[in-house]
Amino acid sequence: MKDIRGVNEAQVRMILAVIILLVLVALYIIIRNRRQTGGSKREGSSNVVSMERHRKRKQSSGEQQCSACKKRNGKLVFYAEDNGTVIGLCKDCQSKAKKRDMLPL
8 A cells, every 4th residue: 555655554664663773773872882981980990090908918018128138127228229229238238238339228
């Protein structure tokens, strides 16, 4: 059966189904994009890293190692080597720094 404009009833239904399908696909894409951008901010997954766990672990370790003898010591004196690296030496190993004319930091 022909409509006034020369379009079948089946053709009208097909055009309506395609339009509805396009609208549904567009809504799906919009909702998915909003969840991806908005959801990540709410969950806290950003480029900022929390240092709380690192700070707690550092506080619990207490004593630092001597750079020369690797013994744990509560008090180290820090020296700068010729190449710019920093070493921490205990009282027993400070003679090594004096022999190499290293200045304490």
